[in-house]
Amino acid sequence: MSESKRRQILPIxxxxxxxxxxxxxxxxxxxxxxxxELELSLSPSSILGVPAPRAPVEAPVKAKxxxxxxxxxxxxxxxxxxxxxxxxxGATRAEGGSRARKMVIGGERAPAYYSFxxxxxxRPVIALDVFDYPExxxxxxxxxxxxxxxxxxxxxxxxxxxxxxxxxxxxxxxxIDPLIKDTPPREAVKTVEDVLQAVDVPIAVGGCGDPKKDxxxxxxxxxATKGERILFGSVTLDMDIEATARAVEENGHRVIAFxxxxxxxxxxxxxxxxxxMPKEHIVMDTTTAALGYGLDYAFxxxxxxxxxxxxxxxxxxxxISSGATNAWAAREAWMQLGPQWxxxxxxxxxxxxxxxxxxxxAGVDYFMMMHPASVKAIRMMIDNLxxxxxxxxxxxxxxxxx
Amino acid sequence: MPAKELSxxxxxxxxxxxxxxxxxxxxxxxxxxxxxxxxxxxEKCPPLMDPKNKPLYDKLWELLRPPVRAVEVGVGDWxxxxxxxxxxxxxxxxxxxxxxxxxxxxxxxxxEEMEARIKAxxxxxxxxxxxxxxxxxxxxxxxxxxxxxxEAAVRRAWESSKMPLILCSLDPTVMEQGLxxxxxxxxxxYAANRxxxxxxxxxxxxxxxxxxxxxxxxxxxxxxxxxTLLEYGVKDIVxxxxxxxxxxxxxxxxNFTALRIAAIDRGDDLLGFPLLGTPISVWGEEAExxxxxxxxxxxxxxxxxxxxxxxxxxxxxxGWALLPIVILRQNIYTDPRKPxxxxxxxxxxGSPNELSPVLLxxxxxxxxxxxxxxxxxxxIDCHLVVVDTEGLSVESAIAGRxxxxxxxxxxxxxxxxxxxVKHRKLILPGRAARIxxxxxxxxxxxxxVGPLDSSGIPKYLAENWKPD
Numbered sequence: 001m002s003e004s005k006r007r008q009i010l011p012i013x014x015x016x017x018x019x020x021x022x023x024x025x026x027x028x029x030x031x032x033x034x035x036x037e038l039e040l041s042l043s044p045s046s047i048l049g050v051p052a053p054r055a056p057v058e059a060p061v062k063a064k065x066x067x068x069x070x071x072x073x074x075x076x077x078x079x080x081x082x083x084x085x086x087x088x089x090g091a092t093r094a095e096g097g098s099r100a101r102k103m104v105i106g107g108e109r110a111p112a113y114y115s116f117x118x119x120x121x122x123r124p125v126i127a128l129d130v131f132d133y134p135e136x137x138x139x140x141x142x143x144x145x146x147x148x149x150x151x152x153x154x155x156x157x158x159x160x161x162x163x164x165x166x167x168x169x170x171x172x173x174x175x176i177d178p179l180i181k182d183t184p185p186r187e188a189v190k191t192v193e194d195v196l197q198a199v200d201v202p203i204a205v206g207g208c209g210d211p212k213k214d215x216x217x218x219x220x221x222x223x224a225t226k227g228e229r230i231l232f233g234s235v236t237l238d239m240d241i242e243a244t245a246r247a248v249e250e251n252g253h254r255v256i257a258f259x260x261x262x263x264x265x266x267x268x269x270x271x272x273x274x275x276x277m278p279k280e281h282i283v284m285d286t287t288t289a290a291l292g293y294g295l296d297y298a299f300x301x302x303x304x305x306x307x308x309x310x311x312x313x314x315x316x317x318x319x320i321s322s323g324a325t326n327a328w329a330a331r332e333a334w335m336q337l338g339p340q341w342x343x344x345x346x347x348x349x350x351x352x353x354x355x356x357x358x359x360x361x362a363g364v365d366y367f368m369m370m371h372p373a374s375v376k377a378i379r380m381m382i383d384n385l386x387x388x389x390x391x392x393x394x395x396x397x398x399x400x401x402x
Numbered sequence: 403m404p405a406k407e408l409s410x411x412x413x414x415x416x417x418x419x420x421x422x423x424x425x426x427x428x429x430x431x432x433x434x435x436x437x438x439x440x441x442x443x444x445e446k447c448p449p450l451m452d453p454k455n456k457p458l459y460d461k462l463w464e465l466l467r468p469p470v471r472a473v474e475v476g477v478g479d480w481x482x483x484x485x486x487x488x489x490x491x492x493x494x495x496x497x498x499x500x501x502x503x504x505x506x507x508x509x510x511x512x513x514e515e516m517e518a519r520i521k522a523x524x525x526x527x528x529x530x531x532x533x534x535x536x537x538x539x540x541x542x543x544x545x546x547x548x549x550x551x552x553e554a555a556v557r558r559a560w561e562s563s564k565m566p567l568i569l570c571s572l573d574p575t576v577m578e579q580g581l582x583x584x585x586x587x588x589x590x591x592y593a594a595n596r597x598x599x600x601x602x603x604x605x606x607x608x609x610x611x612x613x614x615x616x617x618x619x620x621x622x623x624x625x626x627x628x629x630t631l632l633e634y635g636v637k638d639i640v641x642x643x644x645x646x647x648x649x650x651x652x653x654x655x656x657n658f659t660a661l662r663i664a665a666i667d668r669g670d671d672l673l674g675f676p677l678l679g680t681p682i683s684v685w686g687e688e689a690e691x692x693x694x695x696x697x698x699x700x701x702x703x704x705x706x707x708x709x710x711x712x713x714x715x716x717x718x719x720x721g722w723a724l725l726p727i728v729i730l731r732q733n734i735y736t737d738p739r740k741p742x743x744x745x746x747x748x749x750x751x752g753s754p755n756e757l758s759p760v761l762l763x764x765x766x767x768x769x770x771x772x773x774x775x776x777x778x779x780x781x782i783d784c785h786l787v788v789v790d791t792e793g794l795s796v797e798s799a800i801a802g803r804x805x806x807x808x809x810x811x812x813x814x815x816x817x818x819x820x821x822x823v824k825h826r827k828l829i830l831p832g833r834a835a836r837i838x839x840x841x842x843x844x845x846x847x848x849x850x851v852g853p854l855d856s857s858g859i860p861k862y863l864a865e866n867w868k869p870d
Contacts, residue, residue: 062635064635069630069633070629071625071626071672072625073621073625074664076668114659116660137854179836260798289798291726292726292729293769294768295730295733296733296734296738299734300493303493304493307491329795329797332726335855335857343722346697346722346723347725347726350701350726354700354726357704357708377697384648385651385652385655386652387652388653389649389650390619391644391646391653394618394646395687397680397685398543398545398592399545399547400682402685
């Protein structure tokens with residue numbers, strides 16, 4: 001459809017909605033008459049001994065209720081046949097790695113935080129981004145928190161865990177990019193080994209997006225870190241899928257299957273991976289767009305994929321990873337917009353937090369994040385969603401003095 | 403039948419079947435398909451409006467009405483519709499009426515404070531891909547519990563804003579005095595609860611205003627109040643299932659979710675009403691700094707926008723906290739059936755000539771509109787080449803190899819860009835820098851690397867653009 005046609009349709013649709021809204025009132029009155037008639041036989045007026053007013057035959061006057069009419073409510077319980085696979089990240093010494101503990105994600109049998117159906121089986125993981133390239137483009141609000149460690153990925157990882165409370169770290173090997181520094185795989189191995197030395201949490205390793213170079217580097221890093229259950233990101237449809245899967249699998253690691261925002265592409269990639277590795281070794285990522293810049297698509301693709309998986313789709317039942325860091329691609333996250341929208345030092349991290357929050361509710365299990373305040377906010381949100389505490393009493397906000 | 407399960411056949415069977423084309427469609431089946439998509443009203447079918455077809459009309463109405471009823475609040479230009487929704491998840495059809503955001507106004511504020519706050523709410527506006535994002539309502543609160551004070555605040559709110567009002571007091575005496583001041587402006591009454599329902603219902607019926615049924619964290623009680631109000635004769639009802647942040651968040655979202663699923667997928671008519679969330683509740687928690695409450699309120703509002711709230715009452719009017727909220731609302735309520743992309747091609751901005759710059763971008767709608775609005779507001783004369791990236795942003799298209807030297811060279815050739823200008827200079831987006839070398843080789847155009855963000859275009863052109 002051409003753009004001009006599409007534009008024409010829009011206002012017509014709005015007219016219709018208004019017409020529908022108006023017409024609906026007419027309809028509702030009809031419905032209600034029937035409802036009232038049904039209830040009339042139970043009218044309390046005669047029971048209470050109040051003399052019923054003499055009603056004209058054609059329009060009976062209805063007695064108003066004098067006490068609360070009790071209704072029954074049942075939670076809409078639904079059993080979903082599907083279950084999301086559990087993926088283990090990081091291996092302890094006893095398991096052949098060197099991490100202090102492992103993380104497990106997935107295992108859901110109901111939509112995210114429908115806790116009237118199921119308690120969330122595992123906390124989503126918040127992993128902080130670390131780059132091996134000091135010139136990486138970072139928003140000012142983020143850079144100020146990591147300025148001291150930009151030149152040292154291992155120190156950056158340590159800061160992320162010790163100061164910002166990261167569950168895991170994502171080491172992004174940008175400098176291997178043939179168009180950036182084209183560093184050889186052995187340098188990447190060194191970087192990853194340094195990070196493994198610096199922190200004892202499980203880690204993820206990200207490539208540069210070049211399908212050939214990434215495979216070359218993943219192979220060497222995977223071998224050098226055999227048994228650590230590192231999460232490699234990403235395998236994509238345009239990579240040599242078999243070779244990538246084998247490099248990951250033969251060395252006891254895990255992988256992120258990354259596609260564009262398309263449920264069918266995600267299925268296709270997962271299906272191709274099943275030939276080379278067990279389902280329990282795959283996390284899927286259908287691309288995160290920033291709030292205001294396509295978040296609706298990102299949200300809906302994740303929500304659809306998760307609901308389909310729970311309804312039994314055998315090719316989508318994987319934990320979901322999200323690069324919530326992409327929130328900073330939105331100009332509203334970093335730009336000066338005038339005094340009404342200031343300060344951007346708050347607006348930016350809130351942007352990342354709300355991008356992540358929407359996707360958390362769509363079902364994300366693994367977040368890549370950046371700003372310490374956003375990380376803290378999402379951690380609190382997860383705590384609150386998992387608390388399952390029944391509020392003792394509501395807040396009387398009507399009379400608040402604020 | 404839930405809207406997501408309704409097929410055109412179900413509707414077709416009840417249409418008169420004349421294939422008369424009076425509706426503008428080629429046949430009854432095509433009209434049925436549009437009805438199922440809620441793109442046309444039934445009244446577009448003249449044969450159906452014939453009194454003898456009333457039974458068919460009534461059946462179709464029942465089949466097509468939204469399970470979450472629509473409730474109108476306010477009058478005039480600012481009037482809002484709450485609810486009127488058909489599906490639980492937006493991909494099942496689309497959502498229709500964006501969550502209406504009300505900002506509170508305490509009746510204890512001074513006249514000046516009140517006017518300043520009303521002005522801020524009324525004038526709140528953010529321009530986003532050709533739309534003006536705004537706030538919707540004022541929620542006047544009787545913090546004083548003094549009827550005259552409340553009445554004065556309500557009157558002022560209406561007179562200075564003309565916006566839809568929510569009148570908030572649980573005391574029927576206070577409510578009546580406030581309501582009398584704006585009774586013909588269709589305010590939403592907050593609220594009827596287990597204790598005051600009879601008086602509030604009486605007011606709602608007397609003044610013909612919509613009424614909130616409130617029973618925090620007690621869905622059974624909420625349903626009982628609704629049942630009683632309907633029996634009492636109240637027609638337009640909004641549900642307040644209770645909102646809390648912090649450790650109450652889980653239960654809050656549970657209630658919103660359960661109520662919405664019960665109304666739509668289980669056909670529970672007593673729950674088929676709009677849901678009101680009150681993120682303002684976070685202000686009842688102690689915080690060292692109000693900024694923390696503002697932040698938490700925004701996070702709570704975001705969760706409720708995602709989880710089915712049709713209206714929200716909030717307190718903060720800080721732009722940094724409200725901006726992500728109004729944009730999230732716009733995103734979630736965008737029709738997912740509409741394509742994400744704009745038509746590829748060359749667009750003219752201002753009055754470009756053969757020496758004007760040639761810029762290039764992707765055909766992702768958001769990217770395109772952002773770039774277009776930056777060019778327009780700087781009043782730049784130029785040509786903009788829109789490459790078919792299958793609706794991906796520049797960054798994603800480069801990573802996903804939808805924007806390559808090949809697709810760029812092809813676009814230049816297919817759109818005959820060389821005929822539009824004398825020079826051979828192409829300005830690529832900064833995020834497409836990595837393909838600039840190959841673009842030069844393949845297309846023969848000199849590739850200049852523009853700014854990373856299109857807001858930098860005016861400055862970039864001022865410093866770098868020379869046609870030869």
